[in-house]
Amino acid sequence: xxxxxIILKPDAVQRGLMGRILTRFEAKGLKMVAARFExxxxxxxxxxYKDHEGKPFYAGLVRFMGESPVLVMVxxxxxxIATCRKMMGATFGRDAESGTIRGDFGISRSYNxxxxxxxxxxxxxxxxxxxxxxxxVEWQPAGHAWVYDAEDLG
Ligand code: UDP
Ligand code: MG
Numbered sequence: 001x002x003x004x005x006i007i008l009k010p011d012a013v014q015r016g017l018m019g020r021i022l023t024r025f026e027a028k029g030l031k032m033v034a035a036r037f038e039x040x041x042x043x044x045x046x047x048x049y050k051d052h053e054g055k056p057f058y059a060g061l062v063r064f065m066g067e068s069p070v071l072v073m074v075x076x077x078x079x080x081i082a083t084c085r086k087m088m089g090a091t092f093g094r095d096a097e098s099g100t101i102r103g104d105f106g107i108s109r110s111y112n113x114x115x116x117x118x119x120x121x122x123x124x125x126x127x128x129x130x131x132x133x134x135x136x137v138e139w140q141p142a143g144h145a146w147v148y149d150a151e152d153l154g
């Protein structure tokens with residue numbers, strides 16, 4: 001099982017798309033193990049996006065991400081990191097394939113609705129940045145025996 005940090009960005013919140021995006025992750029078989037609705041401050045955002053510091057889009061990105069509340073969450077599942085990235089689609093909505101979240105709901109470059117960790121190292125760092133260990137909730141969804149087979153679960 002893997003965990004990934006997902007953020008429903010300000011444009012998703014402002015456009016009333018949180019439910020529709022969350023439904024896709026739920027239906028796929030990803031389990032929410034932590035969530036918080038909050039407006040992110042500059043400190044947290046600069047830590048979160050530290051790898052992008054100095055890039056031309058950095059200032060605009062940090063401004064956009066702090067402009068309105070976001071839904072930050074941790075999703076768990078087999079190969080959750082790659083699975084969520086696939087579901088999100090390419091970075092820019094207008095390049096993303098139809099059927100992906102960004103491809104179906106967005107056309108912008110920076111307003112691309114959703115963040116997802118891009119590697120196990122990033123997921124660990126990002127989850128630690130947003131959640132304390134005691135905020136991660138261990139639970140067993142009733143339907144999971146019909147989502148993952150014995151081989152999936154190793
Ligand atoms: N971004 C942007 N312009 C760019 C590249 C990225 O506004 O030229 C924004 C966009 O919101 C993206 C975020 O910066 O989601 C982080 O960029 P990254 O390359 O990590 O894309 P992601 O991992 O989100 O697909
Ligand atoms: Mg990224």
